[in-house]
Amino acid sequence: MDKHPKGSSKVSGEVKRELLGAARRLLSNVGREGATMRAICSEAKVGPPTLYYYYGDLNGLHRAAIDETYQEVAKAYQIGTEQRGALQGVREGWETFMLFAKREPNMCRVVMRQIIDGEPPSLVASTLQKVAEDLSQIDGRGFMNLSATDTAQLLWMSALGSICFALGNADSERTAFLQRSMMDMTIDALIDHQDIGI
Known part of the structure; x- marks a missing residue:
């Protein structure tokens, strides 16, 4: 189930960190081609709207990582x-x-x-x-x-x-x-x- 981007700042911060951690792991293990939105969201257990909410788009998340x-x-x-x-x-x-x-x-x-x-x-x-x-x-x-x-x-x-x-x-x-x-x-x-x- 997707973790909603809104809510307490602690939960919100944890979700943002999980996305960033998933992106770093995938970029490190399989490179940019494997660090797709689907793969990152699956690993972080969130949906694409959550990624968009925190990082704007996939490129924004890659740049943050x-x-x-x-x-x-x-x-x-x-x-x-x-x-x-x-x-x-x-x-x-x-x-x-x-x-x-x-x-x-x-x-x-x-x-x-x-x-x-x-x-x-x-x-x-x-x-x-x-x-x-x-x-x-x-x-x-x-x-x-x-x-x-x-x-x-x-x-x-x-x-x-x-x-x-x-x-x-x-x-x-x-x-x-x-x-x-x-x-x-x-x-x-x-x-x-x-x-x-x-």
Whole structure:
């Protein structure tokens, strides 16, 4: 029986979370093609009107699931930055993104498709802006080869390249080594971090 979208906020919140959880599971397990409205509603035990009520349409639910997935990368950057500065945040965010590609390749492909289609997760822009702001403190001390904004963009481009490489290669140990090497070389090329002890 369909759970009616109206009612107490607790029940309403639970139904919304169930839809989001079902979408994330299906996107991760079978990709966008398998995460249909019928499959999501069946798993969440609701009807299509409930999905429309909370997320507007299937694409809105998919985007919400993608946004929630990307929050892990943004959070890893934030925690690393708070603990040891912007470069550590970059490393933590990068490694979390790479781990995500290894752990959930189908969902990662969905995220990458959104990025390629010009509709990245909603937190990407604000995360890149935050990275640029954090790196500007290093830039102000003369240790960066490009502007903080350009550096943040190049780090993002390198991470996306590493993700694409990982999704197309089965040798996970070798891939992980190459991803770390790409991260290190990118940071070394952009920032004279040895001089600042980072």
